[in-house]
Amino acid sequence: MNVVCLDLEGVLVPEIWIAFAKTAGIPELERTTRDEPDYDKLMEYRLDILREHGLGLKEIQEVIAKIDPMPGAREFLDEVRQIAQVIIISDTFSQFAKPLMQKLGFPTIFCNELVVNDTTGEITGYKMRCPETKLTTVRALHQAGLQTIASGDSYNDVGMILNSKAGFFFRTIDALKKEYPDVPAYTEYSELLQAIKAAL
Numbered sequence: 001m002n003v004v005c006l007d008l009e010g011v012l013v014p015e016i017w018i019a020f021a022k023t024a025g026i027p028e029l030e031r032t033t034r035d036e037p038d039y040d041k042l043m044e045y046r047l048d049i050l051r052e053h054g055l056g057l058k059e060i061q062e063v064i065a066k067i068d069p070m071p072g073a074r075e076f077l078d079e080v081r082q083i084a085q086v087i088i089i090s091d092t093f094s095q096f097a098k099p100l101m102q103k104l105g106f107p108t109i110f111c112n113e114l115v116v117n118d119t120t121g122e123i124t125g126y127k128m129r130c131p132e133t134k135l136t137t138v139r140a141l142h143q144a145g146l147q148t149i150a151s152g153d154s155y156n157d158v159g160m161i162l163n164s165k166a167g168f169f170f171r172t173i174d175a176l177k178k179e180y181p182d183v184p185a186y187t188e189y190s191e192l193l194q195a196i197k198a199a200l
Contacts, residue, residue, distance in 0.1 A: 002200055003141055004080055005134075005160055007152030008090035008109065010034075011170050012073040013100050016092060017046065020063045026053060034173050037155035039091055043126055056121035057095060057114065064096055069103055076189035077104055084149070084200060087141075089134045091156055093126065110137055135159030149199045151192060166199035168192060 009015045009032075021029035028049055036042040050056065080086050088109040090097065095114050101107065112133065115125035130136045138148050138160040150157070150164040153172045161167030161183060169176060169185040170192055177185050186192045 001145070002084050002147050002149060002165075004084045004086045004196055005089050005138060005141075005148050005150040005164065006077075006080075006086065007134075007154070007157050007170075008088050008092055008097070008100070008111075010153035011151060012077065012088070012104060013069050014067055016060075016064060016067065016096055019067055020060050023063045024053070024055065024059070033091065033154040033156045034176075039128075039156055047123060047125070050123060057116050057123055058121045060096065061099075065099055067100065069100070072189045074104055076193060077107060079193055080196060081107065083197065087137075089137050089150075089160065091128075091133060132159060135163060138163050149196055151196075166195070168195050 006012065015032050017032060018030045021027060026049060029046060031042065031045065033039060033042065036045070077086065086107055088107055090109060090111045092111050093114045094111055095116070097109055097111050101109055110129065110133070112129055113127045114123050115127060116123055134152070134157060138150060141148050148160070148164040149166045150160040151168045151170045152161060153170055155176065158176070158180065161169070167183060169180075169183050171187050172185055184195060186195065
């Protein structure tokens with residue numbers, strides 16, 4: 001049995017932190033896993049900036065409520081779900097993902113949790129599901145007797161892409177294409193869909 005494992009941000013929806021950075025007028029928050037492969041370092045950097053500007057979960061959720069999936073993403077996801085099981089494996093957080101999952105038709109998502117002060121709304125920390133969440137999840141699926149096909153756009157997707165029976169970059173950066181020339185890279189959902197079908 002095959003499971004298609006997809007990244008969320010940059011593949012199905014715009015990057016949440018970039019959208020928030022533009023709305024809040026804080027360009028430093030536009031930094032993502034495309035720029036910083038060390039996720040813990042990236043998150044500590046983000047939380048420091050939020051504290052500095054007195055911003056919390058409420059402000060970010062207000063921006064997320066206005067984010068729509070990328071054009072064609074819902075249709076692509078619906079087509080893939082007709083031919084295979086799909087899990088979105090993301091390093092985002094459940095507090096961010098919920099409204100986006102509604103717009104995508106409630107697919108299964110494995111993501112992380114923010115630690116939030118209930119009184120002030122300040123984001124005080126975060127809890128990752130496990131170390132190297134995407135790679136660990138793919139390996140666990142293999143242990144359960146499943147095969148995986150994976151796609152993502154950033155450095156934190158490389159582990160699950162390289163360890164799946166088929167893996168693809170989607171709308172990735174040139175640096176990753178150069179670093180991993182053997183991984184097919186696509187920019188259109190129709191191309192990615194055909195590649196997934198071929199791998200199945």
